[in-house]
Amino acid sequence: MERIDVLVTGIGRLVTPPGNVPRCGKQMKEVDVITDAAIAIREGRIVAFGAARDVMSLLASVEIEETIDVGGRMVTPGLVDPHTHLVHGGSREHELALKRSGVSYLDILAQGGGILNTVQSTHAASMQELYDKAHRSLNEMLLNGVTTVEAKSGYGLTLEDELKQLRVAKHLNDNHPVEIVSTFMGAHAVPLAYKGRTEEYIDLIVNEMIPMVAEEEIAEFCDVFCEKGVFTVEQSRRILLKGRAYGLLPKIHADEIETLGGSELAGEIGAISAEHLLAATDKGFAAMAEQGVIPVLLPGTSFNLGLAKHARARDMIDTFELPVALATDYNPGSCPTESIQLVMMLASLNLKMTPEEILTACTINAANALGRGESIGSIAVGKRGDLTIFDAPNLAYLPYHFGINHTFGVIKNGKVIVWDRILVMEESGKEEGAR
Numbered sequence: 001m002e003r004i005d006v007l008v009t010g011i012g013r014l015v016t017p018p019g020n021v022p023r024c025g026k027q028m029k030e031v032d033v034i035t036d037a038a039i040a041i042r043e044g045r046i047v048a049f050g051a052a053r054d055v056m057s058l059l060a061s062v063e064i065e066e067t068i069d070v071g072g073r074m075v076t077p078g079l080v081d082p083h084t085h086l087v088h089g090g091s092r093e094h095e096l097a098l099k100r101s102g103v104s105y106l107d108i109l110a111q112g113g114g115i116l117n118t119v120q121s122t123h124a125a126s127m128q129e130l131y132d133k134a135h136r137s138l139n140e141m142l143l144n145g146v147t148t149v150e151a152k153s154g155y156g157l158t159l160e161d162e163l164k165q166l167r168v169a170k171h172l173n174d175n176h177p178v179e180i181v182s183t184f185m186g187a188h189a190v191p192l193a194y195k196g197r198t199e200e201y202i203d204l205i206v207n208e209m210i211p212m213v214a215e216e217e218i219a220e221f222c223d224v225f226c227e228k229g230v231f232t233v234e235q236s237r238r239i240l241l242k243g244r245a246y247g248l249l250p251k252i253h254a255d256e257i258e259t260l261g262g263s264e265l266a267g268e269i270g271a272i273s274a275e276h277l278l279a280a281t282d283k284g285f286a287a288m289a290e291q292g293v294i295p296v297l298l299p300g301t302s303f304n305l306g307l308a309k310h311a312r313a314r315d316m317i318d319t320f321e322l323p324v325a326l327a328t329d330y331n332p333g334s335c336p337t338e339s340i341q342l343v344m345m346l347a348s349l350n351l352k353m354t355p356e357e358i359l360t361a362c363t364i365n366a367a368n369a370l371g372r373g374e375s376i377g378s379i380a381v382g383k384r385g386d387l388t389i390f391d392a393p394n395l396a397y398l399p400y401h402f403g404i405n406h407t408f409g410v411i412k413n414g415k416v417i418v419w420d421r422i423l424v425m426e427e428s429g430k431e432e433g434a435r
């Protein structure tokens with residue numbers, strides 16, 4: 001080694017899950033802890049890490065371009081948020097009173113509100129407006145310690161507007177230091193224009209939208225809201241298989257409110273992940289475990305919907321040895337928050353996950369839910385220099401001291417982009433591309 005770009009020193013406690021592959025069952029608790037650590041980064045990639053004295057002796061005759069002292073703080077891999085509805089127009093606080101009076105999420109949707117309301121706002125918004133709004137949210141996520149974010153379409157529900165959302169996500173990815181991973185979700189709801197003609201809308205998705213999305217290479221995954229009154233298991237299968245035939249890997253919103261069998265379908269088709277799962281059965285978990293489907297749990301959503309029921313994370317981890325991941329589900333309806341740290345707290349409170357399991361779920365398992373286990377989600381040689389620096393003495397402190405942001409700094413690809421809780425990043429190209 002002749003030269004390194006960045007040496008991160010003064011790490012009081014470095015905490016990371018090991019390796020690249022999803023961590024299942026008991027493995028989720030096993031994280032490596034190195035006290036008084038250092039990390040060396042060259043060209044955005046980690047080239048050495050470990051106890052500071054070992055790293056320093058390795059670097060004895062190496063030229064070090066820049067040294068960043070994190071002042072004894074705790075460092076983890078950059079957090080990964082593998083399920084968000086980042087790009088959309090408008091907001092839905094006007095539905096709050098309706099919700100509080102007891103009208104359910106699915107009833108609001110059935111009355112033409114909910115997702116369909118956001119579809120109207122998204123249609124009415126310019127690309128620049130969508131970009132600016134999503135950009136603000138992305139900054140919030142970054143300030144919380146997140147370095148990679150999945151973003152779904154699904155507020156267009158026409159070919160043109162689905163592509164509009166996905167293009168905004170692409171521009172954000174091109175310009176913002178946080179990496180955006182796109183998912184096509186034309187099957188998020190049946191648009192009003194197709195009311196009562198769901199099969200015809202699905203024809204549009206499989207015959208026009210999926211081929212165009214694939215041709216433009218503007219998404220990696222295909223997702224479906226498989227839920228009572230939205231898309232059935234059979235319809236979801238048709239859409240996801242077609243997506244896969246076009247190279248879009250399947251994800252599925254499965255068994256959130258009603259038990260439909262979406263988790264079994266995830267196993268059957270070998271989906272990369274299945275999300276929510278509050279109403280999933282043991283049969284569904286077994287099907288997922290057999291095919292290595294990653295459960296992505298969204299405790300912010302059940303919390304915000306005021307549900308008494310929670311995803312059975314303990315059964316998934318202890319009995320089915322599944323690799324649980326966590327995400328915000330940031331969206332304007334069921335979970336309007338960008339805060340992954342709130343989600344971590346709720347995973348502790350309501351899912352009974354341990355602090356180590358929560359870290360694993362927000363790093364390596366989340367990275368694998370996005371097909372990126374080889375490049376992000378843990379501190380390992382060859383991986384991206386994505387680090388989150390916490391003003392907290394240990395992992396347990398994060399869900400313990402709740403309701404505040406513990407992130408002091410963020411390093412992405414070896415560059416400091418948040419420091420002392422402030423954005424210090426440079427953006428390339430910026431806004432011009434977004435129109």
Ligand code: IZC
Pocket residue numbers: 085114115118225253331332333334
């Ligand atoms: O806008 O309500 N659950 N899709 C499925 C959502 C929530 C997003 C929304």
Ligand code: ZN
Pocket residue numbers: 083084085253329331
């Ligand atoms: Zn969702």
